[in-house]
Amino acid sequence: MLLSLDFGSDTPIYMQIRNQIVLGIAGGKLLPGERLPSIRTLSAETGVNMMTVNKAYQQLKQEGFIAIDRRSGARVGGSGADRKAALRQLETDLKLLFSQARLSGVEKEDVLRLCAKVFEEMEGKK
Amino acid sequence: MLLSLDFGSDTPIYMQIRNQIVLGIAGGKLLPGERLPSIRTLSAETGVNMMTVNKAYQQLKQEGFIAIDRRSGARVGGSGADRKAALRQLETDLKLLFSQARLSGVEKEDVLRLCAKVFEEMEGKK
Amino acid sequence: MLLSLDFGSDTPIYMQIRNQIVLGIAGGKLLPGERLPSIRTLSAETGVNMMTVNKAYQQLKQEGFIAIDRRSGARVGGSGADRKAALRQLETDLKLLFSQARLSGVEKEDVLRLCAKVFEEMEGKK
Amino acid sequence: MLLSLDFGSDTPIYMQIRNQIVLGIAGGKLLPGERLPSIRTLSAETGVNMMTVNKAYQQLKQEGFIAIDRRSGARVGGSGADRKAALRQLETDLKLLFSQARLSGVEKEDVLRLCAKVFEEMEGKK
DNA sequence: GTGGTCTAGACCACG
DNA sequence: GTGGTCTAGACCACC
Numbered sequence: 001m002l003l004s005l006d007f008g009s010d011t012p013i014y015m016q017i018r019n020q021i022v023l024g025i026a027g028g029k030l031l032p033g034e035r036l037p038s039i040r041t042l043s044a045e046t047g048v049n050m051m052t053v054n055k056a057y058q059q060l061k062q063e064g065f066i067a068i069d070r071r072s073g074a075r076v077g078g079s080g081a082d083r084k085a086a087l088r089q090l091e092t093d094l095k096l097l098f099s100q101a102r103l104s105g106v107e108k109e110d111v112l113r114l115c116a117k118v119f120e121e122m123e124g125k126k
Numbered sequence: 127m128l129l130s131l132d133f134g135s136d137t138p139i140y141m142q143i144r145n146q147i148v149l150g151i152a153g154g155k156l157l158p159g160e161r162l163p164s165i166r167t168l169s170a171e172t173g174v175n176m177m178t179v180n181k182a183y184q185q186l187k188q189e190g191f192i193a194i195d196r197r198s199g200a201r202v203g204g205s206g207a208d209r210k211a212a213l214r215q216l217e218t219d220l221k222l223l224f225s226q227a228r229l230s231g232v233e234k235e236d237v238l239r240l241c242a243k244v245f246e247e248m249e250g251k252k
Numbered sequence: 253m254l255l256s257l258d259f260g261s262d263t264p265i266y267m268q269i270r271n272q273i274v275l276g277i278a279g280g281k282l283l284p285g286e287r288l289p290s291i292r293t294l295s296a297e298t299g300v301n302m303m304t305v306n307k308a309y310q311q312l313k314q315e316g317f318i319a320i321d322r323r324s325g326a327r328v329g330g331s332g333a334d335r336k337a338a339l340r341q342l343e344t345d346l347k348l349l350f351s352q353a354r355l356s357g358v359e360k361e362d363v364l365r366l367c368a369k370v371f372e373e374m375e376g377k378k
Numbered sequence: 379m380l381l382s383l384d385f386g387s388d389t390p391i392y393m394q395i396r397n398q399i400v401l402g403i404a405g406g407k408l409l410p411g412e413r414l415p416s417i418r419t420l421s422a423e424t425g426v427n428m429m430t431v432n433k434a435y436q437q438l439k440q441e442g443f444i445a446i447d448r449r450s451g452a453r454v455g456g457s458g459a460d461r462k463a464a465l466r467q468l469e470t471d472l473k474l475l476f477s478q479a480r481l482s483g484v485e486k487e488d489v490l491r492l493c494a495k496v497f498e499e500m501e502g503k504k
Numbered sequence: 505g506t507g508g509t510c511t512a513g514a515c516c517a518c519g
Numbered sequence: 520g521t522g523g524t525c526t527a528g529a530c531c532a533c534c
Contacts, residue, residue: 008445012533019222026225049534065229086230090223090237094244096145097219099152103191104212108245111216115241118220119234136532138509164521175511180522188440193260197519199521264518271474278477301519317481338482342475342489346496348397349471351404355443356464360497363468367493370472371486388517390524416506427526432507449534451506 003046013048017056022065025076027122036066036074129172139174143182148191151202153248162192162200255298265300269308274317277328279374288318288326381424391426395434400443403454405500414444414452 003020005013024030036042039057043050057074060066064081068074101111129146131139150156162168165183169176183200186192190207194200227237255272257265276282288294291309295302309326312318316333320326353363381398383391402408414420417435421428435452438444442459446452479489 007447007449013448014533022225022229023221026228052534055533081230083231086227086232087236087240090227090232091240091244093219093223094241095149095248097216097223098241098244098248099148101212101216102152102248103148104207105209106212106216110213111245112241114213114217115220115224115238118217118224119237122221122224122228140509166521175513176522177512178510181509183522194522195259196265196517196522197259266518274477274481275473278480304519307518333482335483338479338484339488339492342479342484343492343496345471345475346493347401347500349468349475350493350496350500351400353464353468354404354500355400356459357461358464358468362465363497364493366465366469367472367476367490370469370476371489374473374476374480392524418506427528428507429527430525433524435507446507448507448532 003042005046005048014052014055014059017042017046017048017053018059021056021060025065030076032077034076035072036076038073129168131172131174140178140181140185143168143172143174143179144185147182147186151191156202158203160202161198162202164199255294257298257300266304266307266311269294269298269300269305270311273308273312277317282328284329286328287324288328290325381420383424383426392430392433392437395420395424395426395431396437399434399438403443408454410455412454413450414454416451 003017005016007013009016011019021030021036025032030036036057037045039050039053042048043053046053057066057068061068061074061078064078066074066076067078098111102108129143131142133139135142137145147156147162151158156162162183163171165176165179168174169179172179183192183194187194187200187204190204192200192202193204224237228234255269257268259265261268263271273282273288282288288309289297291302291305294300295305298305309318309320313320313326313330316331318326318328319330350363354360381395383394385391387394389397399408399414408414414435415423417428417431420426421431424431435444435446439446439452439456442456444452444454445456476489480486
């Protein structure tokens with residue numbers, strides 16, 4: 001599990017870490033129950049402040065994607081997330097994303113093809 | 127064209143304005159060539175500072191979604207946006223969105239159904 | 253002499269008019285002594301407010317590029333401009349222009365070639 | 379790196395700041411990777427409002443001349459600018475500049491000599 | 505510490 | 520009327 005961080009990006013570092021872990025889990029690179037690197041380790045590997053890594057982990061925990069245990073550290077799979085809320089949020093996000101794409105001249109077919117491709121890649125890696 | 131702003135949201139106000147205008151254009155509520163409210167007007171209507179509204183308009187102008195004309199203010203339809211960049215961005219965003227959804231227990235079928243629904247609504251209103 | 257105005261440009265309309273007349277004179281499309289269209293005519297042809305056209309003419313007059321006579325209207329060739337001031341201004345402008353170009357990856361040779369080309373076109377049309 | 383600002387100039391302050399930084403980079407006074415003063419610092423040093431300084435930095439960032447990093451502020455050298463667009467812009471600007479010069483009685487030889495001199499100074503300081 | 509956002513005014517250039 | 524610029528504060532998120 002390697003993180004690639006862009007310190008010049010508008011996306012905050014802690015959110016980049018959070019995002020890449022989410023991608024790692026959904027893509028099957030991180031399996032349920034698997035231990036995540038400790039905050040200290042990840043901080044050392046990436047050169048990012050420990051507080052920043054901690055913030056990412058807390059975020060993931062709060063979202064129900066990982067569980068944090070004082071003894072065994074962080075593990076993939078948590079309390080389970082709110083499916084209905086996720087669906088609502090997804091709809092809102094998709095509306096904006098698709099609107100932007102259309103205004104940029106992207107056709108409906110391109111979008112649907114892309115959706116399928118993204119799913120394929122997620123399933124393939126799993 | 128009515129904006130609903132959430133002043134407590136994490137999303138900056140100027141970005142909320144920008145997003146709702148994007149949705150308005152893609153949804154057909156704002157037609158190409160149509161005049162957007164002046165910065166002053168929108169500022170007065172929403173209670174948001176002029177500079178904040180201005181920031182939203184500048185963003186939209188830079189993205190090529192609107193044109194700001196010295197004589198008549200802002201109008202829908204600009205220089206045209208970068209289609210290839212939009213596709214790249216869309217792919218990145220979709221990957222993360224779908225990953226989050228899956229982690230929250232949303233099935234692939236639900237996602238695809240949602241995609242179709244979102245498109246339907248956009249086309250219907252158009 | 254046809255003006256092409258871009259109402260969406262950052263450059264004010266009156267300045268665009270002024271610029272194109274300068275280009276027209278230097279390029280030989282407008283000859284010394286030749287009459288410029290009246291403010292009223294130019295305003296009607298371009299759809300620009302008469303005050304705006306007037307502002308362009310006043311600017312050109314003040315720069316010494318045209319002469320305005322209440323009876324015969326505006327004519328190319330005026331009181332003559334300040335050569336030393338023009339050289340100073342040119343140096344300042346070139347510094348900035350060349351600096352920008354260099355930062356954008358343009359090589360010195362490209363710049364010099366472009367200078368020659370621009371001159372050629374000016375001389376050719378004359 | 380010292381800025382000299384003219385508060386009475388037609389050129390907006392943020393643009394003067396932007397221009398001088400461009401000149402500083404191209405002239406070698408600011409080296410790639412070097413840190414620019416923080417917005418606060420520059421604001422305090424020049425007596426200019428933070429938002430105005432910020433506007434200059436945002437402009438430079440958008441042009442690809444500097445990178446703004448969440449951790450360490452702004453640094454020289456960014457995403458790289460659009461060379462082709464720069465060439466087009468340069469041609470347009472040179473046409474106007476040379477035309478103005480000619481109308482002011484500046485000879486072609488003077489202009490070419492000036493171009494060479496400007497380049498020499500840029501290379502010398504580098 | 506840094507930049508990002510926002511406010512409530514103001515003045516100016518443009519058309 | 521319009522947008523463009525600027526000020527002098529403020530609060531917040533990030534690191």
